[in-house]
Amino acid sequence: MAHSAVIVGAGVIGLATAHRLAEDGLAVTVVDAAPASTGASVHNAGWIVPIMSAPVPAPGMLGQALRWMTRKDSPLYVRPTPRPEHVRFMLRMLRHCNPRDFHHGLEALVTLNERTVHLFDAYEKEGVRFEYHRTGQLMAFRTHEAMRRYQAEAAHLERIGHTAIPLSGDELRDLEPALGPQVRTGLRCPQERHVDPASLVRGLADRCRDLGVRFLYDHPVTGIDSRGATVTSVLAGGERLTGDVFVLAAGVHTGPLARLAGFPLPVQPGKGYGFDDTSGSVTLRHSVYLGEAKVAVTPLSDRLRFAGTMEFGSFDSAVDRHRLRGIARSAHAFLPDFPPALQPRGWTGLRPMTPDGLPVIGPLPGRENLLVASGHCMLGVTLAPMTAELIAGHVAGAPEASALAGPFAPGRFASRRRRP
Numbered sequence: 120m121a122h123s124a125v126i127v128g129a130g131v132i133g134l135a136t137a138h139r140l141a142e143d144g145l146a147v148t149v150v151d152a153a154p155a156s157t158g159a160s161v162h163n164a165g166w167i168v169p170i171m172s173a174p175v176p177a178p179g180m181l182g183q184a185l186r187w188m189t190r191k192d193s194p195l196y197v198r199p200t201p202r203p204e205h206v207r208f209m210l211r212m213l214r215h216c217n218p219r220d221f222h223h224g225l226e227a228l229v230t231l232n233e234r235t236v237h238l239f240d241a242y243e244k245e246g247v248r249f250e251y252h253r254t255g256q257l258m259a260f261r262t263h264e265a266m267r268r269y270q271a272e273a274a275h276l277e278r279i280g281h282t283a284i285p286l287s288g289d290e291l292r293d294l295e296p297a298l299g300p301q302v303r304t305g306l307r308c309p310q311e312r313h314v315d316p317a318s319l320v321r322g323l324a325d326r327c328r329d330l331g332v333r334f335l336y337d338h339p340v341t342g343i344d345s346r347g348a349t350v351t352s353v354l355a356g357g358e359r360l361t362g363d364v365f366v367l368a369a370g371v372h373t374g375p376l377a378r379l380a381g382f383p384l385p386v387q388p389g390k391g392y393g394f395d396d397t398s399g400s401v402t403l404r405h406s407v408y409l410g411e412a413k414v415a416v417t418p419l420s421d422r423l424r425f426a427g428t429m430e431f432g433s434f435d436s437a438v439d440r441h442r443l444r445g446i447a448r449s450a451h452a453f454l455p456d457f458p459p460a461l462q463p464r465g466w467t468g469l470r471p472m473t474p475d476g477l478p479v480i481g482p483l484p485g486r487e488n489l490l491v492a493s494g495h496c497m498l499g500v501t502l503a504p505m506t507a508e509l510i511a512g513h514v515a516g517a518p519e520a521s522a523l524a525g526p527f528a529p530g531r532f533a534s535r536r537r538r539p
């Protein structure tokens with residue numbers, strides 16, 4: 120029976136896991152290489168959207184990416200880079216851009232999302248303080264063709280209570296008058312939620328401290344020690360940390376950390392961009408997805424957040440102004456009152472991407488007490504509490520947790536020569 124846990128990563132996944140294990144009575148230590156929580160956990164749209172839980176590799180993705188390659192402000196951009204791991208990753212992702220793999224991943228994510236909204240509601244009841252909105256989501260489209268593709272994907276979510284209700288452009292404008300006349304159709308998704316992601320991270324960290332969780336920031340992990348199949352300690356910031364269970368929840372850094380344990384994982388960064396607008400030029404009540412532009416707009420208590428684009432081949436947090444201006448121009452096309460010439464001060468976040476678009480959850484092969492909770496692509500906020508449930512189930516030896524986590528097991532990335 121496990122009595123202590125060391126969690127590597129103080130982002131939303133690591134904090135949700137620390138919170139869950141501490142509630143189960145474990146002595147938990149969280150270590151992170153950064154001085155405080157930054158990156159993708161706070162720089163995102165803050166959406167809780169089972170309705171949009173589909174794998175990134177999808178049929179037609181290759182053709183769309185090629186059409187966008189000449190535009191630096193396009194929603195999807197693959198930056199040319201000679202790094203071998205990037206080339207291998209993109210080739211593996213392209214192999215998953217087929218209907219069979221896409222629908223397999225979609226079904227797995229639907230099942231994983233059955234308790235998502237319930238778990239976020241439970242956070243409030245348990246005393247986690249964060250900005251939480253239950254107003255639902257709208258998806259706005261300029262063509263019926265674009266809307267139908269999302270409607271088909273959303274149909275799978277009906278069995279767990281998440282519906283997408285078709286609306287005309289005028290019906291959408293009745294709900295959100297800021298939408299312009301170019302919007303011809305859309306979907307209303309009443310069960311979806313949104314949060315201020317920075318407030319969620321703070322709230323989880325504060326609640327973890329209330330439960331006795333120890334935090335060690337500025338402690339990069341440089342070594343993982345094992346005795347046979349059992350991890351005995353990690354070396355973090357020069358300090359050797361022991362425990363019964365270890366969890367790698369370090370986002371884009373999980374791949375190199377798993378390599379230290381002898382099983383590298385193909386987790387690569389996908390850079391997202393965004394900015395916050397405090398001008399008040401546009402007001403919204405719902406979170407709104409600008410369909411063809413692939414831009415997320417989130418109304419928060421004191422600002423409007425815009426987030427979008429996916430850029431592969433970037434490995435730093437540098438801001439490309441072309442991509443920010445592309446988001447601003449796209450926003451103006453759907454929201455006419457938003458100033459098209461805005462020069463926003465933006466941010467980036469590196470999303471931990473996997474070749475098949477599914478998260479990595481479960482024990483690392485060959486290391487029975489080293490668990491992985493990473494690779495959530497653009498669903499880190501949405502899937503954080505359920506990921507924590509699966510990790511807690513593994514630690515407790517619950518067979519249902521192993522069954523539910525099957526499609527997300529790290530062992531799916533084992534090469535044929537490594538498989539038993």
